[in-house]
């Protein structure tokens with residue numbers, strides 16, 4: 001079988017591409033006729049595809065791809081390659097299309113989005129950040145115009161009115177977090193007209209593995225303002241005096257810190273001889289733990305930066321500053337106390353949604369990414385999605401060199417600098433991937449010391465980053481970056497205008513270097529994929545040391561190797577150990593994902609009960625009808641004084657208030673329950689069972705309770721001049737709301753993770 005044919009057939013375990021490849025010839029055959037049509041006729045051809053329902057029958061699919069190809073050629077000057085059309089067809093069938101870096105996923109995604117939209121579906125194209133949402137929507141706009149479908153985008157700055165308009169377009173580009181926050185805010189409206197997100201249709205997800213797997217466990221949280229809290233300066237100062245190793249220990253994964261017996265004594269003495277585990281006063285221990293967590297586990301310039309007198313979170317996985325995001329309140333305040341900056345306003349969690357729950361709201365889901373096969377099982381388990389592996393347009397000729405393993409971090413760094421020096425002398429562009437921002441900066445400093453100038457990408461704004469990456473293929477460029485997933489720009493050889501392409505090709509293309517392997521092989525592949533785009537030459541090497549966190553924490557053995565004079569370890573069994581360590585780490589990440597999912601499942605069931613009820617109050621006057629029964633006489637009097645409409649309005653506001661209030665309180669209860677369960681039962685019973693055992697009865701009677709409280713409040717309502725002032729009887733909504741994302745832990749907040757997993761030290765057990 002010819003290699004080109006074999007490549008088009010696809011990989012085992014993935015979607016069979018043959019039904020799609022069969023159509024390629026017919027699509028091409030339509031080209032001459034479509035080329036002769038003027039633009040208006042081409043738009044009409046697209047509109048004709050709207051005369052049927054999804055899914056596309058064979059002939060219509062051929063027509064869609066042919067019309068789409070011609071439209072892209074005219075509107076963008078790019079005629080989609082056959083492989084891009086395979087991607088389009090896979091997306092239209094609701095699959096994840098795996099397409100390598102630089103293969104033109106943006107265009108394939110746009111043609112699929114148009115295909116859905118032409119069939120009357122509302123499409124949300126979900127990006128990893130605002131910059132890409134806007135860029136892709138604007139870039140593809142001429143194509144959409146020609147196909148007669150409307151496109152819009154949403155960014156952090158968009159006003160509610162702009163959002164509403166944007167969501168009413170056929171196709172809306174938005175970042176996952178903006179969409180999530182809109183959905184959360186919509187759940188809190190008291191007037192249907194205030195909602196911005198319409199019913200969901202199709203979710204087309206860019207960088208699908210990053211969103212669906214890496215970010216899946218991240219809850220998006222909507223919080224409402226309550227009051228100011230004081231900085232716990234006392235605790236911040238106290239934990240500063242504790243000694244690592246003696247007073248507290250950090251677990252292997254660096255996720256938890258706990259006081260040792262000595263530490264407990266020290267703290268108890270410092271606080272005037274109190275008992276931290278006093279059953280009657282449980283308030284001190286969490287304060288100590290918060291301060292300790294902020295002091296030990298959250299590092300300045302790795303987890304956050306201090307800028308303009310504020311603590312700003314760095315999104316660890318992406319190495320950027322997350323705007324308008326904060327940690328759960330106690331933790332945010334603890335870090336603010338640690339850094340001695342003003343404590344920001346505190347609030348309470350109004351509601352939350354995980355990325356996974358957000359995506360599962362869509363009846364049809366599909367997406368594209370460069371690395372999906374490695375998580376095919378998870379995509380199937382959590383989202384019922386299959387992966388279609390789309391072959392590259394031109395075969396990839398990049399050489400991935402074996403890892404270079406060293407005994408110590410220092411030796412690894414020396415070797416890496418040496419290699420940078422050598423490769424740089426040839427003029428080849430170099431891209432170095434690091435684990436986090438602090439590491440990028442340290443490396444940049446070492447490179448500078450060695451006389452090598454580099455550009456560092458970290459926590460800057462997304463459009464600047466894109467511009468820097470676009471130039472990373474320039475002759476002699478050295479670029480240092482944190483993770484590459486979701487950076488969204490491919491590296492063209494010879495710079496963004498490719499002016500110097502021949503020289504760079506001749507030198508050997510981009511050399512990618514990993515400054516340590518990532519917690520998952522997919523992330524390694526994302527980095528490697530930056531070299532060897534569209535058949536370009538290129539190479540990749542990862543430098544690893546036994547002291548790297550990934551290896552030190554996850555390898556079964558970290559001693560007994562034989563190293564050369566420069567520290568290099570060449571024994572193949574040790575190199576396999578690195579792969580092993582990475583698989584262990586991948587397993588842990590999967591466990592975390594499963595755990596979040598299991599906890600959130602029950603909460604989701606309860607939430608849907610509340611939301612369904614809320615919807616009936618909001619759109620169908622359910623509150624008014626109930627109050628007319630529960631407070632019949634008062635209701636009738638008010639109707640007489642203020643009119644039926646005004647009473648219905650007041651009844652709606654009062655009922656919604658108590659529903660939302662109840663849900664907020666229930667959320668707080670659940671959060672506390674999770675913490676408490678881990679404190680009480682750790683190691684003895686399945687915490688999830690314990691959680692369910694308490695959470696279910698607590699929710700029983702939720703709706704009846706809210707209804708009773710609404711009746712009580714309604715009983716106090718009075719009409720004056722034909723109006724009812726509900727604020728007067730305590731019906732007040734939060735004065736402001738804000739949003740945050742909670743990263744990287746199983747129990748829905750870092751705070752809970754840390755407080756929750758705290759072990760009661762043996763010596764303190766009563």
Ligand SMILES: Nc1ncnc2c1ncn2[C@@H]1O[C@H](COP(=O)(O)OP(=O)(O)OP(=O)(O)O)[C@@H](O)[C@H]1O
Nearest residue numbers: 078079080081101102103104105106107488489490
């Ligand atoms: N059919 C085509 N003909 C010519 N150029 C194309 C075609 N399709 C895409 N391109 C170009 O290829 C480049 C890469 O496209 P795009 O950014 O969509 O790639 P990608 O697959 O999303 O890569 P990444 O993994 O970096 O996000 C763009 O500059 C785009 O203009």
